[in-house]
Amino acid sequence: MSNPVFLALDVPQIEPAKALLQKVKSHIGGVKLGLEFFCAHGGHGVHEIAHMGLPIFLDLKFHDIPNTVAAAMQAIHVYEPAIVTVHASGGRAMMEDAKAAAAEGCKVVAVTTLTSMDSSDLTATGVYGSAETQVMRLAELAHKAGLDGIVCSGKEVGKVHKEWKDGFFVVPGLRPTGSGTGDQKRVVTPRSARDNGASVLVIGRPISRADDPEAAARAIEATL
Numbered sequence: 676m677s678n679p680v681f682l683a684l685d686v687p688q689i690e691p692a693k694a695l696l697q698k699v700k701s702h703i704g705g706v707k708l709g710l711e712f713f714c715a716h717g718g719h720g721v722h723e724i725a726h727m728g729l730p731i732f733l734d735l736k737f738h739d740i741p742n743t744v745a746a747a748m749q750a751i752h753v754y755e756p757a758i759v760t761v762h763a764s765g766g767r768a769m770m771e772d773a774k775a776a777a778a779e780g781c782k783v784v785a786v787t788t789l790t791s792m793d794s795s796d797l798t799a800t801g802v803y804g805s806a807e808t809q810v811m812r813l814a815e816l817a818h819k820a821g822l823d824g825i826v827c828s829g830k831e832v833g834k835v836h837k838e839w840k841d842g843f844f845v846v847p848g849l850r851p852t853g854s855g856t857g858d859q860k861r862v863v864t865p866r867s868a869r870d871n872g873a874s875v876l877v878i879g880r881p882i883s884r885a886d887d888p889e890a891a892a893r894a895i896e897a898t899l
């Protein structure tokens with residue numbers, strides 16, 4: 676991918692989302708549509724955004740029995756996503772079947788541990804040990820299952836990249852120098868994540884909430 680920036684289109688209405696995309700589209704490489712967007716606007720919404728010509732990252736975080744996840748994966752072929760996500764905690768068979776059912780060329784990447792969960796949250800779900808140990812364990816499982824890569828933070832991507840040289844790494848939680856961090860706590864700059872091995876940089880509010888989104892996207896592009 677020439678421009679690694681995927682804009683997180685966490686905008687509740689379709690028309691403002693399209694207007695934003697129109698402004699920034701020449702400075703980004705793709706668009707990330709999440710669960711919120713998909714539940715609100717369905718396949719129609721995805722097609723509306725896809726018609727604007729940028730690659731689509733469908734961040735639906737599938738997690739179910741292998742047969743169901745494989746069927747869901749087949750059902751989204753119509754949107755021709757470039758990237759989709761599944762939960763690594765669904766297990767090896769689920770990930771293998773997800774990858775087998777994905778369209779050719781579509782990157783299937785695993786979410787390891789939600790960043791909203793710390794060690795005590797993990798313990799409450801029966802997972803003992805640190806969040807980092809769990810991330811590394813699930814990254815290895817995703818690799819063995821034949822997935823393309825994982826979603827990880829800019830702080831972890833260097834370490835994961837060392838273990839998984841040809842992995843495809845999707846990194847959110849990025850903040851260009853000088854922009855507000857919002858609710859993101861462990862942030863790095865887009866350039867630093869890229870230098871540490873990120874394949875895709877997911878960026879939302881630093882572009883979408885900027886006074887001038889086009890200038891913000893252009894400035895980020897220039898740092899890469």
Ligand code: C5P
Pocket residue numbers: 683684685709789790826847848849859877878879880881
């Ligand atoms: O606005 P911001 O740049 O923080 O948006 C980041 C995007 O990446 C959001 O869509 C958010 O849900 C997603 N994300 C994240 N942190 C994770 C996983 C996903 O911020 N660990």
